[in-house]
Amino acid sequence: xxxxxxxxxxxxxxxxxxxxxxxxxxxxxxxxxxxxxxxxxxxxxxxxxxxxxxxxxxxxxxxxxxxxxxxxxxxxxxxxxxxxxxxxxxxxxxxxxxxxxxxxxxxxxxxxxxxxxxxxxxxxxxxxxxxxxxxxxxxxxxxxxxxxxxxxxxxxxxxxxxxxxxxxxxxxxxxxxxxxxxxxxxxxxxxxxxxxxxxxxxxxxxxxxxxxxxxxxxxxxxxxxxxxxxxxxxxxxxxxxxxxxxxxxxxxxxxxxxxxxxxxxxxxxxxxxxxxxxxxxxxxxxxxxxxxxxxxxxxxxxxxxxxxxxxxxxxxxxxxxxxxxxxxxxxxxxxxxxxxxxxxxxxxxxxxxxxxxxxxxxxxxxxxxxxxxxxxxxxxxxxxxxxxxxxxxxxxx
Numbered sequence: 001x002x003x004x005x006x007x008x009x010x011x012x013x014x015x016x017x018x019x020x021x022x023x024x025x026x027x028x029x030x031x032x033x034x035x036x037x038x039x040x041x042x043x044x045x046x047x048x049x050x051x052x053x054x055x056x057x058x059x060x061x062x063x064x065x066x067x068x069x070x071x072x073x074x075x076x077x078x079x080x081x082x083x084x085x086x087x088x089x090x091x092x093x094x095x096x097x098x099x100x101x102x103x104x105x106x107x108x109x110x111x112x113x114x115x116x117x118x119x120x121x122x123x124x125x126x127x128x129x130x131x132x133x134x135x136x137x138x139x140x141x142x143x144x145x146x147x148x149x150x151x152x153x154x155x156x157x158x159x160x161x162x163x164x165x166x167x168x169x170x171x172x173x174x175x176x177x178x179x180x181x182x183x184x185x186x187x188x189x190x191x192x193x194x195x196x197x198x199x200x201x202x203x204x205x206x207x208x209x210x211x212x213x214x215x216x217x218x219x220x221x222x223x224x225x226x227x228x229x230x231x232x233x234x235x236x237x238x239x240x241x242x243x244x245x246x247x248x249x250x251x252x253x254x255x256x257x258x259x260x261x262x263x264x265x266x267x268x269x270x271x272x273x274x275x276x277x278x279x280x281x282x283x284x285x286x287x288x289x290x291x292x293x294x295x296x297x298x299x300x301x302x303x304x305x306x307x308x309x310x311x312x313x314x315x316x317x318x319x320x321x322x323x324x325x326x327x328x329x330x331x332x333x334x335x336x337x338x339x340x341x342x343x344x345x346x347x348x349x350x351x352x353x354x355x356x357x358x359x360x361x362x363x364x365x366x367x368x369x370x371x372x373x374x375x376x377x378x379x380x381x382x383x384x385x386x387x388x389x390x391x392x393x394x395x396x397x
Contacts, residue, residue, distance in 0.1 A: 015046060015049040035097065108365070114393045131214045131220075138217070138220045141226045142219065147166060148152050152354070169213050174192070193216045196315075225245065226238040254325060258278050
């Protein structure tokens with residue numbers, strides 16, 4: 001049994017008066033990773049403001065609930081991977097003590113909710129000072145990738161899908177390059193940072209993206225690359241928030257539009273004809289000759305006897321992004337030209353948990369879970385739990 005000894009008079013946390021009186025020990029039974037334990041803290045009464053408070057002595061970091069920090073972390077670690085009911089059943093497999101659906105949801109919503117506020121708040125002076133230190137040894141290249149994925153949330157009219165805008169940020173220093181047995185180079189992003197915003201707010205997402213890019217050192221890199229699909233809001237964020245960035249249209253999205261146009265022009269039942277038409281255009285794109293591609297498409301569109309809409313849609317798309325399609329130059333610079341890591345992030349961070357069968361989230365619950373998962377996939381999970389105080393994180397706001 002943990003027990004606090006009698007000491008000097010305690011200062012009232014409400015009015016800071018020392019005119020306080022001990023009211024004895026107050027017992028509380030809590031669930032720890034080793035089982036139930038009785039925890040006693042000394043209770044005090046302030047004669048000036050009349051309030052009763054407990055001693056600040058709290059070795060197990062106990063909040064208002066009845067579970068320790070170790071149990072809270074274990075429950076959260078399970079909850080970011082599986083639905084609540086599976087968490088309850090799984091926890092019983094390695095612990096003789098039960099947890100309820102309510103406890104699991106409460107932990108995720110409170111801890112994840114506090115984390116959401118921290119991650120979406122303005123950058124602090126301390127964080128900015130730390131980030132500015134990176135200017136002394138800037139990375140060669142900083143990368144910002146952006147995309148969106150829809151999450152099922154409960155709205156005014158029932159279940160609806162809301163876009164979660166997700167950003168992936170890293171620098172050249174965060175990459176690990178190895179040579180495979182077949183001689184090919186393999187590139188792994190060892191350290192990733194995420195920025196996100198659930199909902200239609202583009203400015204909020206841009207602010208989060210900017211803050212994370214500063215903290216990650218991407219903003220201070222010698223060259224900054226903004227890589228994304230052709231979404232207009234991402235293009236605008238690049239131009240307004242990162243005006244010095246080199247914008248690259250994701251190669252796979254550029255080719256996908258070419259394939260879609262081929263199917264519309266020649267029909268999906270004519271794959272050989274589609275391939276023979278798009279292959280030389282794809283080669284020109286790969287070589288960065290988007291001007292020649294546009295010229296060829298316009299010539300064909302003008303002479304096409306059928307509905308030339310697919311031609312003009314493709315021409316419009318490539319024209320809008322022509323400055324971001326110099327793939328030969330980008331490859332020569334050693335830049336990524338495909339947003340595969342971003343597509344993967346939307347899969348493992350968002351879809352694999354948020355879009356499971358039957359899932360419906362409150363907006364608050366979705367944000368809380370997304371940021372908890374972001375901490376896990378950033379590989380900062382251990383540091384997060386070492387830093388936080390459960391008595392604060394589990395306190396209702």
